Structures are given as C-alpha cells and as structure tokens.
Amino acid sequence: MQLRWSFVPGGLAAILALIPSLCRAQDWTMSQFDDGSFFSATLSPVDGPGPALVCGERSPQGLSAAVTGNTEPDITPAGAFRVYVSDRAIGGPGAHRQTRDDVMLVVGDSGFRLRGLRWNELFSTWEVDLPATDPAFAGIAAQERFELRSDQGSHVISAAGFDAGLWQLTGYCSAMFTAVGLPWSTGQAGAMLRAAEADIRRGCGGPASRTDKAILSANIDGDGVEDIVLDWGEVTCLGGAPRPFCGASMCSAALYVSALYPRTGRPEDWLAQGVWLQPLSNGNDGVAMGASPSSCRQTGQPNGCAAILYWNGTGLVTLR
Incomplete structure (x- = not known):
C-alpha cells in the first residue's frame, strides 16, 4: 500500500x-x-x-x-x-x-x-x-x-x-x-522551482500573487537540471509590505542555479530593473538585468541598458 x-x-x-x-x-x-x-x-x-x-x-x-x-x-x-x-x-x-x-x-x-x-x-x-x-x-x-x-x-x-x-x-x-540503476525520477527535477516558491512564501511571510514573468525557467549552467530566475518586482505579497524586496527603482532578482545551490543553500541575489533571458551561442541562457536610469546615463546609454550574466563553468560573471 x-x-x-x-x-x-x-x-x-x-x-x-x-x-x-x-x-x-x-x-x-x-x-x-x-x-x-x-x-x-x-x-x-x-x-x-x-x-x-x-x-x-x-x-x-x-x-x-x-x-x-x-x-x-x-x-x-x-x-x-x-x-x-x-x-x-x-x-x-x-x-x-x-x-x-x-x-x-x-x-x-x-x-x-x-x-x-x-x-x-x-x-x-x-x-x-x-x-x-x-x-x-x-x-x-x-x-x-x-x-x-x-x-x-x-x-x-x-x-x-x-x-x-x-x-x-x-x-x-x-x-x-x-x-545503482534506480533513477531518482522525482529527485532534482523541479528542485530549483520548489526552492524559489518556498522563498516567496518565506519572504512574504505568507501568501503572495505573482505575474507570469515572476519565475523564469532557464538553462543557465548547462547541467541538464532546470535553473530558475525569480524577479521580485513581479511578486506582490498579500500581507504586510507588498514589495519588501524592491527599492525606488530596482528590485531583487534571485538566480537559483543548480550547480551553485547545493554548495550555498541560497540563490545568487542581484538588483535589477526588470529581468529576462538572453540565449547565448553556447546553448545556455544568459540572464539580462535592466540597470537604473542613472547607471545607464553613466555608461552613455540614456535610453536604457542591461547587464548580462552568464555561467563560465565555475560561477556567474558579467558578459563584456
């Protein structure tokens, strides 16, 4: 039974x-x-x-x-x-x-x-x-x-x-x-998604609503296990402060990379004004993070700019 x-x-x-x-x-x-x-x-x-x-x-x-x-x-x-x-x-x-x-x-x-x-x-x-x-x-x-x-x-x-x-x-x-020939079919599959959803409940101290852009499924490190990008700007907590991980213009973006999470037990956190995936020539996904208007002006891009993170085999670095 x-x-x-x-x-x-x-x-x-x-x-x-x-x-x-x-x-x-x-x-x-x-x-x-x-x-x-x-x-x-x-x-x-x-x-x-x-x-x-x-x-x-x-x-x-x-x-x-x-x-x-x-x-x-x-x-x-x-x-x-x-x-x-x-x-x-x-x-x-x-x-x-x-x-x-x-x-x-x-x-x-x-x-x-x-x-x-x-x-x-x-x-x-x-x-x-x-x-x-x-x-x-x-x-x-x-x-x-x-x-x-x-x-x-x-x-x-x-x-x-x-x-x-x-x-x-x-x-x-x-x-x-x-x-030993007994595939753990329900083991790591979806582990990063479950970690992200658990962090939403923990960060909000209870239930939350989110848009379809809040959680992005990605292939960041190329290891065959789903990675997750969580954009806190697309999450609204239903109790207390609605946007506890956002400032005036930037919100936290959490990257749940399966090759890193077992060592750290936590996501990689960045600040961004919007997050999206950028396909790379090696078949992996880069993570594009919108910068603040002031940062864009400092780099000579007054109409908006983004930093792209990619996996270099050992960690996340900025594509130059």
Whole structure:
C-alpha cells in the first residue's frame, strides 16, 4: 500500500563532490553512510524530537552484506524519503496498535497528517514512506518552525536550515540511486522551482500573487537540471509590505542555479530593473538585468541598458 501525507484545512563523482560527508545545516544535520554493501543518508534535527528523513539502498561498491555484516540496512523507494518519528515524541505502539493516523505536522496555517504510520519493531520507531516532492517538505522549508502534534501532545521544532539540508539530502540520494540503476525520477527535477516558491512564501511571510514573468525557467549552467530566475518586482505579497524586496527603482532578482545551490543553500541575489533571458551561442541562457536610469546615463546609454550574466563553468560573471 502506498502511503502519503494527507492535506488538512555531470556524473556521480561530480555530484557527490558538492556534498560533504557531514553537513551542519543550522538546526538540521545531513549525514551519509556507505559501508560498501549499503548506503544511507539522513536529515534530522540537531536537538529535539523532530522527524528524520532517510534514503537508502545497496551500495554502488557492490560488496555483499555477508562481507560487511550489515544485515539491518535502510532500504527505501527511489524518489522517496522514509520519515522516522521517535516513540519519545509520539509514544509507543501499545499492546495492539501497530499503525496510527493521529500524527500531524502543522506548518504555518496548514496541516499535513501522517496517515498510515507503521511501527518498525526492528528499529523501535514509527515510519512512513513519502515522495521526495511532497508539498509538506516545501512547506517546512518556507517556515522558521513547525509543530509535531499527536494524541501524546505537541512539539515545536525549528526549521532553520531545513531547506538547504533537504537539497543536500536530495542530491546525495539522487546520485546514489542513479548509480545503482534506480533513477531518482522525482529527485532534482523541479528542485530549483520548489526552492524559489518556498522563498516567496518565506519572504512574504505568507501568501503572495505573482505575474507570469515572476519565475523564469532557464538553462543557465548547462547541467541538464532546470535553473530558475525569480524577479521580485513581479511578486506582490498579500500581507504586510507588498514589495519588501524592491527599492525606488530596482528590485531583487534571485538566480537559483543548480550547480551553485547545493554548495550555498541560497540563490545568487542581484538588483535589477526588470529581468529576462538572453540565449547565448553556447546553448545556455544568459540572464539580462535592466540597470537604473542613472547607471545607464553613466555608461552613455540614456535610453536604457542591461547587464548580462552568464555561467563560465565555475560561477556567474558579467558578459563584456
């Protein structure tokens, strides 16, 4: 039976080189393990009773478990995370209760119920498998904290650094599953878009409206993973200041470049008066950013001008 949340009111080496073996993501830690027979990776809070996200499968090294002695590996579906929730947070199974539906994550004004949590007697914890693209993960990434509720009570958990940790976890799991012939089809696809949408919710402190020019899909670094350009000038926050990332004439433009984001956990921010894509001769997209009238006059272009950013193999530079 497939279990889901319910909503309530370059190559392996190149990818792994971007992901440290133990990454401190503020209040969350991403760790990885590979003994030659099986691999696994875990994203979990540094302190407290929060849930842990895990992926795991056989190792690309191909050693037998009889050699390593690893007889209790984490084996999870491709494109999904196994969510472990400790009995210290929500209580044990009791005499006959091996599954439960009372546990919910409250993220902002939304609730995501963990339906079909099952008791894992081997690890003495509760677990459920969820798609890596589940909207609850994007919801948590967009907030400063979330709440774990059950009939045992509630716990408030910091979400600081969850977004960067989730990206690192997805990158590692995607690379390793692909290496053993199990494509992580829902892994990195759309990751930059989800990061941009999460930043809109976070930056606005809630819902926002945007035009069809707010988010541009691009091929900036040529690595085959969608890049995203977010023009904050085309976003209107529905609560508080409507344009918190705009000045008198310029707005912030955020570039979510898949080759950079895993290392930094944040977009590349620039100021611009309008943003658009400029096809380049190498097949990639350049990002054109309109300059202010005063800047244009200083360069002798009184009718408007733009700077074009392009990927030079290691970073973003201005085309001259």
